[in-house]
Amino acid sequence: MTKLTLGPIAYHWSAEKRRDFFARIADEAAVDEVYLGEVICSKRAPFHEADLPVTIERLERAGKTVILSTLAEVMLKRERKATEDLAAMHAPEIEINNAAGLYARGRRAHRIGPFMNAYNEATIDWMARQGATHVCLPTELPGEAIATAARNARQLGLGVEVQVFGRASLAVSARCYHARAHGRTKDNCQFVCEGDPDGMPLRTTDDNPILRVNGIQTQSESYVDLLPETGRLVADGVTHLRLQPQAVDMVGVAAVFRGVLDRALGMEEAEARLREICADTPFSNGFYYGQAGYRRIANAASH
Amino acid sequence: MSLAELICPAGTPAALRTAVDAGADAVYCGFQDATNARNFPGLNFTPEELAEAVVYAHAKGTKVLLALNTYPPAGKVDLWRQAADTGARIGVDAFIVADMGVAEYIARTHPGVRLHLSVQAAASSPEAIRYYCEHFGVKRIVLPRILTIPEIRAIRKEIPCEIETFIFGNHGLMVEGRCSLTNYLTGQSTNMDGVCSPASDVEYTRHADGSMSSQLAGFTIDCFGPEEKAGYPTICKGRYTAPHRSEGYYAFEEPVSLNLSRLLPELIDAGVHAFKIEGRQRSKSYVRGVVSAFRRAVDDIREGRPADIADLIALTEGQKQTQGAFETKKWR
Numbered sequence: 021m022t023k024l025t026l027g028p029i030a031y032h033w034s035a036e037k038r039r040d041f042f043a044r045i046a047d048e049a050a051v052d053e054v055y056l057g058e059v060i061c062s063k064r065a066p067f068h069e070a071d072l073p074v075t076i077e078r079l080e081r082a083g084k085t086v087i088l089s090t091l092a093e094v095m096l097k098r099e100r101k102a103t104e105d106l107a108a109m110h111a112p113e114i115e116i117n118n119a120a121g122l123y124a125r126g127r128r129a130h131r132i133g134p135f136m137n138a139y140n141e142a143t144i145d146w147m148a149r150q151g152a153t154h155v156c157l158p159t160e161l162p163g164e165a166i167a168t169a170a171r172n173a174r175q176l177g178l179g180v181e182v183q184v185f186g187r188a189s190l191a192v193s194a195r196c197y198h199a200r201a202h203g204r205t206k207d208n209c210q211f212v213c214e215g216d217p218d219g220m221p222l223r224t225t226d227d228n229p230i231l232r233v234n235g236i237q238t239q240s241e242s243y244v245d246l247l248p249e250t251g252r253l254v255a256d257g258v259t260h261l262r263l264q265p266q267a268v269d270m271v272g273v274a275a276v277f278r279g280v281l282d283r284a285l286g287m288e289e290a291e292a293r294l295r296e297i298c299a300d301t302p303f304s305n306g307f308y309y310g311q312a313g314y315r316r317i318a319n320a321a322s323h
Numbered sequence: 324m325s326l327a328e329l330i331c332p333a334g335t336p337a338a339l340r341t342a343v344d345a346g347a348d349a350v351y352c353g354f355q356d357a358t359n360a361r362n363f364p365g366l367n368f369t370p371e372e373l374a375e376a377v378v379y380a381h382a383k384g385t386k387v388l389l390a391l392n393t394y395p396p397a398g399k400v401d402l403w404r405q406a407a408d409t410g411a412r413i414g415v416d417a418f419i420v421a422d423m424g425v426a427e428y429i430a431r432t433h434p435g436v437r438l439h440l441s442v443q444a445a446a447s448s449p450e451a452i453r454y455y456c457e458h459f460g461v462k463r464i465v466l467p468r469i470l471t472i473p474e475i476r477a478i479r480k481e482i483p484c485e486i487e488t489f490i491f492g493n494h495g496l497m498v499e500g501r502c503s504l505t506n507y508l509t510g511q512s513t514n515m516d517g518v519c520s521p522a523s524d525v526e527y528t529r530h531a532d533g534s535m536s537s538q539l540a541g542f543t544i545d546c547f548g549p550e551e552k553a554g555y556p557t558i559c560k561g562r563y564t565a566p567h568r569s570e571g572y573y574a575f576e577e578p579v580s581l582n583l584s585r586l587l588p589e590l591i592d593a594g595v596h597a598f599k600i601e602g603r604q605r606s607k608s609y610v611r612g613v614v615s616a617f618r619r620a621v622d623d624i625r626e627g628r629p630a631d632i633a634d635l636i637a638l639t640e641g642q643k644q645t646q647g648a649f650e651t652k653k654w655r
Contacts, residue, residue: 094451119454123454137500140399141397147423193497195655201574224543228543230508231563311510315510
């Protein structure tokens, strides 16, 4: 059965906000697996990592599988140490987002995260031989390539995951653009990113919303929405559908996707509900169709 | 002291000969397709052209490095493998790779040819670099442009391979190999198609007040006063507004180019083996000017003379320059 997953929170949500969020996810959300851990900025980790054991226990008691994700960028001593520490853990599972993590993990079982650039069957085959059990494909990979990658990964016995909801990660950098926007640098950022729980909006100078800044990460203005494509993804061998946490009712989002997977919810109603949950944020699926990522392509063949 | 090799861009056969004649220790180039990260119209080499170029370069003692530094999407891996086979047959001196599947194929199929790890692989820690060295026999890492010189010196002590750093040219802001900004606006991917802000999607609009705006795929990236020179619309060098920045500001970086000529002696001292000049899309005369100037500067330093970098400063006159992350971590 196709699994719904909740990706790692990309933003600097306060410890309290995270506790409330995960309590609700544990009690109410129709997701099977939850990724935890700081993926974007190593400076944020101390704010919430003390809560990790309790959160893990809470989610596992609710029947969810928990996976810890490693940082996407590993450069500084504290980032190398954090990656090494995660790679040394026996449980829960870990998802690796940087080659430094692969190095530390060796051949022990691990998942491949979306920052790891598993674009093709040759790379996935290599990763599987090095102990990968599961691969999250890059968000920009078009549907045809997803199908080929998924077929090959399934033959190797790997789980295959694709992001179906939430802002796409478009870039990471060594520079913090939240700090820069406030005239600061990364080292004296004073955690201004906490003020933007769904990313800081950037608009073109002629007032067209275009991107979101999240610390060192740049995201899409639009939420990826592959609800109409879920049938094809599943038919093509994708085993896990990832919902990226946004500052909206994620329990509601999960219910919509679960409803469509279970065929308990018609596509039209499902899309209408998702639209209502996400208010004015534009939806996009251009990457899936090999077109500009921000575009919303009507899917005539949805089933 | 390291050898301080000069690695120069060759977008065309003519540029390659120019770089070789101007004193490049090695040139880097690519085929006319998605297998390299400068897949621009009118650039790059056919297999026949590359074969001739290798003969020309080798006759003058210059190495030829073939960039196969993009990420094949599933189902298209053969194009990259064929490019590697062709390069090996022609006798290139090294492949510059990013994708693990491509690296593994070359290590297995062409074990006699050196592998360099492209900046597109984004390996910025000793552990990540060692991963590629131990598994694929990588001999040189092209470091991301995000490290300070003390950090480069520290990395050098912890890795078993040579280091190459960019010293001059375009200054990418995002971690290379992890950027889908162009694909988000245009539908062409930097990682899969080798395309960044493609010219076919660029437009300049003159407004009634004399100002000019530059667009990429219909999105306004920057605007310029009547007296200002309009820059190329690269997304990470665009001007945007944010909730508390209503005036519009360069959210990522100003349109500046990288020039580390003043830092050359320190970089050599830190153990950098090779210096890369960006610009396969640049003209022959640009390549001649930059390569000759750096040749003189590197030779000066090797022979213990103070380097004359006046020519390098003159080359970028009127342009904003930066030493980027290399000089201080305040850049971050």
